[in-house]
Amino acid sequence: MSGARGKPLRFERVSKSFALQGGGCKRAVDSLELDIGAGEFVAIVGPSGCGKSTLLRLADGLIAPDTGRVSVDGSEPRPGPDIGFVFQNFRLIPWRTVSDNVGFALEASMRSTSERRRAALDALDHVGLADWADQYPSQLSGGMRQRVALARVLVGKPQILLMDEPFASLDAQTREFMQEDLVALCEQAKPTVLFVTHSIDEALLLADRVIVMAEGRVVNDIDVSLPRPRSTASVQTDPAYAGIRNALWREVKALALGRSAFDRATEAT
Numbered sequence: 001m002s003g004a005r006g007k008p009l010r011f012e013r014v015s016k017s018f019a020l021q022g023g024g025c026k027r028a029v030d031s032l033e034l035d036i037g038a039g040e041f042v043a044i045v046g047p048s049g050c051g052k053s054t055l056l057r058l059a060d061g062l063i064a065p066d067t068g069r070v071s072v073d074g075s076e077p078r079p080g081p082d083i084g085f086v087f088q089n090f091r092l093i094p095w096r097t098v099s100d101n102v103g104f105a106l107e108a109s110m111r112s113t114s115e116r117r118r119a120a121l122d123a124l125d126h127v128g129l130a131d132w133a134d135q136y137p138s139q140l141s142g143g144m145r146q147r148v149a150l151a152r153v154l155v156g157k158p159q160i161l162l163m164d165e166p167f168a169s170l171d172a173q174t175r176e177f178m179q180e181d182l183v184a185l186c187e188q189a190k191p192t193v194l195f196v197t198h199s200i201d202e203a204l205l206l207a208d209r210v211i212v213m214a215e216g217r218v219v220n221d222i223d224v225s226l227p228r229p230r231s232t233a234s235v236q237t238d239p240a241y242a243g244i245r246n247a248l249w250r251e252v253k254a255l256a257l258g259r260s261a262f263d264r265a266t267e268a269t
C-alpha cells in the first residue's frame with residue numbers, strides 16, 4: 001500500500017434526504033459539518049439509522065448532497081480507485097479468482113494483464129494472502145474474504161478509505177487480527193479513513209478521533225489521544241482508556257435509548 005497518501009475530506013453544511021415509499025421523506029444527514037485532516041483516521045459511531053452509511057456514500061460521490069458541499073482536497077469526490085470502499089458483506093465476484101477480484105479494480109487504469117496480476121499479488125501479499133491468489137472466494141473463510149476485499153481496495157492506493165462496519169460479520173478472533181492488520185497498514189500508508197462501527201472498543205483501537213452522530217448530525221467529536229503504535233493489549237491497558245470508553249459508551253447508549261429512558265435505566269442501577 002506504499003505510495004498512498006491521505007487527502008483532507010470536508011463536509012460543509014451537508015444535508016441529504018430520501019423519498020419514502022408512500023410519500024414524505026427522511027432526512028438522513030442534516031446540515032452536517034465535519035473536517036477530516038489528511039491522513040486522519042476517524043471512526044463514526046451512533047445509533048442505527050443516524051446517517052453513518054449515508055455519510056460514507058456522500059464521501060464516495062455515490063450520492064450527491066441536496067444542499068451543502070462535500071469535498072476531497074477541495075474537489076467534488078468521484079467514485080474510483082482514489083477512494084476505496086470496504087463493506088461489511090465483502091462483495092467479491094464469485095466466478096473470479098482471488099487475484100482477478102483484486103485486479104478487477106485496476107481494469108480501467110491498467111491495461112496489461114501481467115501488470116494487473118503483479119499489482120494484485122503485491123496487494124494480496126500485504127494482507128497475507130498471496131498464496132491464495134488462484135483460489136475462488138467460495139474456497140476462503142469469512143476473514144480471508146474480507147482480507148481480499150481489503151486488498152481489492154488497497155491495490156488502488158486509495159487516498160481516502162471508507163469502511164462501513166467492515167469487520168462486523170467476522171468472529172471475534174478474526175476481527176481482532178483484522179483490526180491489528182488495519183492499524184499496521186494505515187500507520188504505514190496513512191490514507192484518510194472514515195470507519196463506521198457499532199463497537200466502541202474497535203473505534204478506540206483504530207481511530208485518532210471518534211465522531212458521535214445522532215439524527216444526521218455530529219453531536220460529539222472526541223480525540224483519542226492513546227499512543228501509537230497500538231495493539232488491542234496496549235490500548236486496553238492504557239490508563240486513559242477506561243475513562244474515554246465509559247464516556248463514549250454512556251453517550252451512545254443514551255442516544256440509542258433516548259435520554260429519559262437512559263436516565264431511568266442508570267438511576268435503577
Ligand SMILES: Nc1ncnc2c1ncn2[C@@H]1O[C@H](COP(=O)(O)OP(=O)(O)OP(=O)(O)O)[C@@H](O)[C@H]1O
Pocket residue numbers: 018019020026027028046047048049050051052053054055
Ligand atoms: N435509499 C434510501 N431510501 C430511503 N431511505 C433511506 C435510504 N438510505 C438511507 N435511508 C434512511 O436514512 C436514514 C439513515 O440511514 P443510514 O443507512 O445512513 O443509517 P446508519 O446510521 O448507517 O444505520 P445502521 O447503523 O443501521 O447501518 C435511515 O432512516 C434510513 O432508513
